[in-house]
Amino acid sequence: MIVEALIRLLAAAVVGIASLMGKITMPSWWENVTTWMSTLANTGAGFGNWIPWTVALSAIGFIFTCFGIAYGIRIVRIVLSLFTGGGGSAA
Amino acid sequence: MLDRNGKPLRWLVRLLVLLMVPVLATVQTRAAEAATSYGSVVKWSVTQAGPVDSNGNPTSASGVIGGGWDMTCSGTAAYAVTGTEGQVVGKVKCKVDVDKWGDPDPGQLDEGHVSVMFKGTAEDGGGPCTIVGPAAGGDVLTTLDYASIPSTQHCMAAEVCVEAFAGDSGRFARWDGYSVDRKCAPVSMGEYPGAHVDGGCAFGTPAGVRDVWNMLKVEEYASDWRMDVRVEGVSPGSDGPPKKGWNIAVWMEGTGDGQGKPVNSFSWPNAANVWPDADGWLRTDDLRYGGYVKIPWQEGIEPQMKVRGVEVYYLPGVPVDAAIPSSWNQFTGNTRYSGQIFPASSVPTGNGDNFGGLTDPARCRFYFGEKLVDIPGTDMDEPFGGSTTDPTDPPDLDPPDPETPGGSCDFSFLDPSTWLTGGICKLVGLISDLISAVFSLPGKIADLIIEGIKRLFIPHAGFFEEQIDKVLDAWSDTAPGQIVTAMAQFAGGLTAPAAGGCQGPAMTVKGYGVGGGAGGTAELHPLSTCGRMASFAATAKIALSLMIGVGGGLAGLRILSGALGVQATPGGPQ
Numbered sequence: 001m002i003v004e005a006l007i008r009l010l011a012a013a014v015v016g017i018a019s020l021m022g023k024i025t026m027p028s029w030w031e032n033v034t035t036w037m038s039t040l041a042n043t044g045a046g047f048g049n050w051i052p053w054t055v056a057l058s059a060i061g062f063i064f065t066c067f068g069i070a071y072g073i074r075i076v077r078i079v080l081s082l083f084t085g086g087g088g089s090a091a
Numbered sequence: 092m093l094d095r096n097g098k099p100l101r102w103l104v105r106l107l108v109l110l111m112v113p114v115l116a117t118v119q120t121r122a123a124e125a126a127t128s129y130g131s132v133v134k135w136s137v138t139q140a141g142p143v144d145s146n147g148n149p150t151s152a153s154g155v156i157g158g159g160w161d162m163t164c165s166g167t168a169a170y171a172v173t174g175t176e177g178q179v180v181g182k183v184k185c186k187v188d189v190d191k192w193g194d195p196d197p198g199q200l201d202e203g204h205v206s207v208m209f210k211g212t213a214e215d216g217g218g219p220c221t222i223v224g225p226a227a228g229g230d231v232l233t234t235l236d237y238a239s240i241p242s243t244q245h246c247m248a249a250e251v252c253v254e255a256f257a258g259d260s261g262r263f264a265r266w267d268g269y270s271v272d273r274k275c276a277p278v279s280m281g282e283y284p285g286a287h288v289d290g291g292c293a294f295g296t297p298a299g300v301r302d303v304w305n306m307l308k309v310e311e312y313a314s315d316w317r318m319d320v321r322v323e324g325v326s327p328g329s330d331g332p333p334k335k336g337w338n339i340a341v342w343m344e345g346t347g348d349g350q351g352k353p354v355n356s357f358s359w360p361n362a363a364n365v366w367p368d369a370d371g372w373l374r375t376d377d378l379r380y381g382g383y384v385k386i387p388w389q390e391g392i393e394p395q396m397k398v399r400g401v402e403v404y405y406l407p408g409v410p411v412d413a414a415i416p417s418s419w420n421q422f423t424g425n426t427r428y429s430g431q432i433f434p435a436s437s438v439p440t441g442n443g444d445n446f447g448g449l450t451d452p453a454r455c456r457f458y459f460g461e462k463l464v465d466i467p468g469t470d471m472d473e474p475f476g477g478s479t480t481d482p483t484d485p486p487d488l489d490p491p492d493p494e495t496p497g498g499s500c501d502f503s504f505l506d507p508s509t510w511l512t513g514g515i516c517k518l519v520g521l522i523s524d525l526i527s528a529v530f531s532l533p534g535k536i537a538d539l540i541i542e543g544i545k546r547l548f549i550p551h552a553g554f555f556e557e558q559i560d561k562v563l564d565a566w567s568d569t570a571p572g573q574i575v576t577a578m579a580q581f582a583g584g585l586t587a588p589a590a591g592g593c594q595g596p597a598m599t600v601k602g603y604g605v606g607g608g609a610g611g612t613a614e615l616h617p618l619s620t621c622g623r624m625a626s627f628a629a630t631a632k633i634a635l636s637l638m639i640g641v642g643g644g645l646a647g648l649r650i651l652s653g654a655l656g657v658q659a660t661p662g663g664p665q
Contacts, residue, residue: 019568075571
């Protein structure tokens with residue numbers, strides 16, 4: 001019960017902080033990004049002998065993944081800093 | 092490790108042999124254990140009270156300890172069959188009370204023993220049989236724990252008898268008294284486990300001829316008599332099915348007939364190499380090495396008809412197949428080599444070759460055929476290849492402790508005679524229960540504490556999943572969550588451009604004189620790698636791959652370290 005209470009408290013804090021962030025509306029042009037990427041891919045088709053597209057895309061994906069993980073780490077640190085009086089905050 | 096001759100190999104071999112001895116012994120022991128199967132455990136108990144008068148008071152008689160004693164025995168027993176050897180295994184526990192009858196030396200017996208005996212009938216119908224077990228001496232209160240009672244004949248036990256002797260001696264080896272008593276109880280030991288598999292009506296060749304033997308098994312199969320006959324031949328350098336010239340005759344008889352009579356006989360094979368099908372009820376066209384014939388039960392045969400005997404013999408005068416090993420040719424003339432399955436008491440004499448297993452037709456599944464030839468490393472000498480019954484673990488034969496005779500706590504307020512003995516007994520029992528309860532309290536308290544601690548610190552099943560789902564739901568509704576989701580979709584939509592040909596992208600040039608005339612156009616491919624540029628392009632692509640890969644990795648590292656509050660830069664902290 002003790003461990004459950006602590007985890008519930010932590011989860012409630014995360015949910016509470018998340019509720020303060022509000023929502024955004026993604027711009028309408030974002031819906032066309034996929035089309036643009038397709039066009040861009042067709043344009044770059046001729047450059048395949050010079051540019052390593054596969055490696056480039058893998059690197060981009062890796063960087064995006066790192067951003068996502070970094071965001072998660074920062075949020076956890078922010079939440080934990082509530083229990084340490086602000087110490088270690090990533091805010 | 093060198094000997095005097097400096098030969099380390101010899102020592103090494105000796106060492107290996109020494110190491111192998113316990114290993115082989117273990118393997119042999121395990122093999123012997125694995126071949127043992129057990130029957131169900133039978134529990135029994137007997138109680139013999141000492142002599143009392145018409146009022147129930149112990150009486151005295153000359154020559155015994157005070158006149159008598161109470162005996163209570165309980166035990167377990169089971170059949171164990173190893174190979175074709177049947178044994179009875181079990182344990183007996185007895186308690187004898189002599190104090191009640193005025194033992195001159197209360198609480199201590201100077202001499203005594205308990206012995207056990209199983210009585211029954213021989214499985215072959217040969218009459219009564221007994222299995223005498225060992226005796227435990229010195230103290231009749233001891234446990235008689237007998238591991239096994241080997242039995243040369245398979246005695247179907249029906250009764251167990253326990254005999255106890257108790258004596259008390261005074262000084263100078265003078266007997267103050269003694270007593271012997273026996274008590275029997277019925278037991279139902281059931282069938283010998285696995286016996287019908289391990290047995291078989293093995294029979295075979297005359298003495299001195301060890302090259303051929305035959306095996307068969309007759310069992311009651313549902314409503315049929317099923318006869319499995321395997322005719323095998325072994326001779327030096329030759330091993331194969333019997334050839335021409337062998338006959339199998341099935342002898343049957345009716346109950347009370349007393350005379351075996353052949354009801355059918357078959358000569359195998361005939362010219363067409365099949366069994367004759369004269370009457371249509373026994374047929375096989377392939378009795379050969381390991382083969383069998385089946386005798387169906389049918390109308391017209393007396394229900395009491397018993398398979399009396401089976402003979403496998405060489406029919407004189409039939410040409411011997413050239414493929415028959417020369418040793419088989421010894422079976423010529425008028426000699427019949429018969430394997431009879433008559434009861435042992437009625438095996439015909441005369442031909443001297445009856446190695447038939449014993450059988451009681453009422454239990455025709457039980458055969459403990461005599462093993463004719465022991466050939467290590469082969470199952471040729473085992474009826475039907477040995478046991479197919481899974482070996483069973485030894486049963487738990489530990490019998491419950493019998494109650495001490497006369498030790499009951501019969502107490503009644505209406506019976507003053509029970510106030511002293513029964514009352515004290517009850518009081519002692521209550522105190523004992525109270526002490527046990529008090530001593531068991533710490534254990535129960537400790538169990539409760541441990542259980543409470545577990546409940547405090549160990550979340551229930553599925554708790555973590557519930558909380559994680561809540562957090563993820565909240566995160567997906569936030570602006571960063573939406574962005575991350577959109578980015579994930581974006582990353583998922585990224586596709587690498589097609590490789591294309593070696594010409595690369597085209598560039599159209601338009602101008603005067605281009606293309607051979609005014610206003611003409613021409614298509615150029617400045618990034619073409621079709622010619623000598625191929626190697627250069629490949630090198631450039633590899634260099635770019637390295638740059639992008641290393642750069643991407645460093646960028647990711649920087650992002651992650653930044654989230655942890657560390658500024659990871661190639662040149663170290665700035």
